[in-house]
Amino acid sequence: MRNATNPMLKRLSALVSLTDGEIELLEGLTFEMRKVTAGEWLWHEGDSADSLLVISEGWGCSARYLSDGSRQLFATYLPGDILGIFELLSGIRRNDVSMLTDGRVCEYSYSSIFTLLNASNSVRSALFVIANQHQAMLAERLVSVARRNARESLAHFLCECRARLLEFLPDDVDGFQLPLSQQDLADALGMSTVHISRTFSALACQGLVRRQHFHIVILDPQRLAEMADFDDHYLNCDKRILTINKPISLPEPVATEWLASLKQDSKSRPSAEGDEPTASS
Amino acid sequence: MRNATNPMLKRLSALVSLTDGEIELLEGLTFEMRKVTAGEWLWHEGDSADSLLVISEGWGCSARYLSDGSRQLFATYLPGDILGIFELLSGIRRNDVSMLTDGRVCEYSYSSIFTLLNASNSVRSALFVIANQHQAMLAERLVSVARRNARESLAHFLCECRARLLEFLPDDVDGFQLPLSQQDLADALGMSTVHISRTFSALACQGLVRRQHFHIVILDPQRLAEMADFDDHYLNCDKRILTINKPISLPEPVATEWLASLKQDSKSRPSAEGDEPTASS
DNA sequence: CGTGATATTGATTCCACTCAATATGAGTGG
DNA sequence: CCACTCATATTGAGTGGAATCAATATCACG
Numbered sequence: 266m267r268n269a270t271n272p273m274l275k276r277l278s279a280l281v282s283l284t285d286g287e288i289e290l291l292e293g294l295t296f297e298m299r300k301v302t303a304g305e306w307l308w309h310e311g312d313s314a315d316s317l318l319v320i321s322e323g324w325g326c327s328a329r330y331l332s333d334g335s336r337q338l339f340a341t342y343l344p345g346d347i348l349g350i351f352e353l354l355s356g357i358r359r360n361d362v363s364m365l366t367d368g369r370v371c372e373y374s375y376s377s378i379f380t381l382l383n384a385s386n387s388v389r390s391a392l393f394v395i396a397n398q399h400q401a402m403l404a405e406r407l408v409s410v411a412r413r414n415a416r417e418s419l420a421h422f423l424c425e426c427r428a429r430l431l432e433f434l435p436d437d438v439d440g441f442q443l444p445l446s447q448q449d450l451a452d453a454l455g456m457s458t459v460h461i462s463r464t465f466s467a468l469a470c471q472g473l474v475r476r477q478h479f480h481i482v483i484l485d486p487q488r489l490a491e492m493a494d495f496d497d498h499y500l501n502c503d504k505r506i507l508t509i510n511k512p513i514s515l516p517e518p519v520a521t522e523w524l525a526s527l528k529q530d531s532k533s534r535p536s537a538e539g540d541e542p543t544a545s546s
Numbered sequence: 547m548r549n550a551t552n553p554m555l556k557r558l559s560a561l562v563s564l565t566d567g568e569i570e571l572l573e574g575l576t577f578e579m580r581k582v583t584a585g586e587w588l589w590h591e592g593d594s595a596d597s598l599l600v601i602s603e604g605w606g607c608s609a610r611y612l613s614d615g616s617r618q619l620f621a622t623y624l625p626g627d628i629l630g631i632f633e634l635l636s637g638i639r640r641n642d643v644s645m646l647t648d649g650r651v652c653e654y655s656y657s658s659i660f661t662l663l664n665a666s667n668s669v670r671s672a673l674f675v676i677a678n679q680h681q682a683m684l685a686e687r688l689v690s691v692a693r694r695n696a697r698e699s700l701a702h703f704l705c706e707c708r709a710r711l712l713e714f715l716p717d718d719v720d721g722f723q724l725p726l727s728q729q730d731l732a733d734a735l736g737m738s739t740v741h742i743s744r745t746f747s748a749l750a751c752q753g754l755v756r757r758q759h760f761h762i763v764i765l766d767p768q769r770l771a772e773m774a775d776f777d778d779h780y781l782n783c784d785k786r787i788l789t790i791n792k793p794i795s796l797p798e799p800v801a802t803e804w805l806a807s808l809k810q811d812s813k814s815r816p817s818a819e820g821d822e823p824t825a826s827s
Numbered sequence: 828c829g830t831g832a833t834a835t836t837g838a839t840t841c842c843a844c845t846c847a848a849t850a851t852g853a854g855t856g857g
Numbered sequence: 858c859c860a861c862t863c864a865t866a867t868t869g870a871g872t873g874g875a876a877t878c879a880a881t882a883t884c885a886c887g
Contacts, residue, residue, distance in 0.1 A: 459846095729833080
């Protein structure tokens with residue numbers, strides 16, 4: 266298994282069960298892996314979009330830069346995360362994305378992704394699920410900013426980071442690198458850097474976390490989650506469900522004539538990819 | 547034309563160009579239209595999900611209810627909006643959705659939607675675009691709550707409502723029913739009801755809006771948009787793009803008469819605002 | 828006309844911001 | 858190895874925007 270060499274395959278196979286055919290398809294995907302450095306822009310809002318990106322190493326983030334010079338951070342991206350899903354259709358990047366650390370990213374051209382999407386239900390589902398997770402995290406951030414106080418907000422963010430990292434980190438090393446400066450955290454949580462600092466101190470005082478530099482140790486995950494009202498279901502519930510349900514795949518006696526007629530239609534399509542809905546499998 | 551009788555077709559055809567086959571397919575969809583009343587729950591977080599809902603009349607909203615009794619409003623749903631897209635795959639409702647006003651909703655079973663999705667690229671694209679728009683609105687809300695002060699925040703929300711309604715409202719009647727109580731607005735914008743009231747007064751003082759009861763008149767849309775740093779591209783850019791690029795969808799000879807008839811139809815829509823809001827008419 | 832939901836207004840409080848000074852740490856070059 | 862610098866973080870003092878509390882006021886509706 267050379268999953269390790271193809272980040273897309275690695276990520277998707279963790280989300281949905283793939284048929285051998287789909288695995289082959291994914292393995293056959295061409296992609297370009299390149300090194301990126303901290304602070305480097307991956308793209309800007311308004312850029313034309315023609316590729317999907319998978320972070321293979323390092324952290325990235327998406328943000329909005331406001332006219333008053335401030336910044337709102339929307340999402341953080343960890344190794345394995347797939348960026349640019351929503352832009353598949355519009356062809357235009359929706360916000361600025363940059364690297365927080367050095368790392369490596371893999372680029373897959375949209376044309377190859379389209380082929381893949383047309384050929385595989387599971388891949389479509391997986392990408393949809395990922396989009397779903399990002400939406401859920403965004404909603405969670407909104408709740409933090411709007412309804413939680415500084416300590417709850419920061420605690421929640423830390424819990425989320427830990428949960429996301431948990432499947433990658435070896436065993437229970439209760440500590441991880443969080444490559445966000447206090448400025449970054451402030452921009453994510455809608456606070457000032459000063460107050461991030463104070464809030465960290467407060468959490469430390471309560472014996473909840475320890476932090477030095479960019480290294481975080483969560484001393485009492487249980488209590489931290491409680492104070493943050495953190496529930497990780499929004500991060501992984503879909504995954505559980507998916508492996509059980511076999512989602513979008515045709516559960517029906519489909520209107521086969523329709524499919525046939527549509528297939529004909531699709532012949533006139535310019536970017537003649539594989540073909541239509543693949544009732545395969 | 548019975549577009550009006552099938553809200554799904556109506557909405558999707560406004561987003562992407564559909565082939566005759568797809569239109570027929572959509573027309574053939576079975577759905578159940580039912581009346582709903584203000585305050586009625588459409589579903590709760592955790593409910594199992596097996597249907598897509600299209601709002602045909604009235605306003606709805608999705609929200610999270612926190613353990614401390616407070617509430618965060620995530621989204622408002624207007625006539626034409628499609629709910630439950632993200633739940634297609636997980637089969638579980640992600641948050642609570644209720645009606646803000648009396649209205650009517652159409653229910654489409656997932657099984658029929660799955661058939662449709664498998665048969666049509668365009669429909670897949672359209673639903674994806676809709677999901678995209680909701681994500682964009684959520685992000686915008688986050689920016690409001692995190693970065694904008696009360697006046698900007700409220701102004702932005704009003705601009706957004708106006709923009710969303712604009713395509714439904716007959717020409718430039720610069721006023722509309724906004725069936726959100728100040729409590730609802732507070733829950734949406736992360737403020738207190740008291741401050742919503744004061745902020746409305748402030749905006750009124752500046753000659754930007756007038757408001758009585760649930761009726762809003764935006765006196766100076768231009769200036770209001772400026773103060774809110776409002777840019778409507780996130781609401782409709784995808785639409786524009788889609789008709790140009792026709793990414794995933796089949797680039798067919800567009801049924802222009804269809805679109806035309808739909809436009810007309812929406813203009814002559816009865817009860818464009820006549821009875822609609824008023825919490826419980 | 829009374830009742831309950833909704834909205835306004837004033838007084839007070841507080842959480843988090845801003846400003847400003849200092850500290851720590853990493854990286855660089857002498 | 859030290860001095861310098863730049864980015865990052867800490868701490869204190871003062872301020873302010875919005876929350877809270879509380880007392881009316883207005884409106885819809887039966």
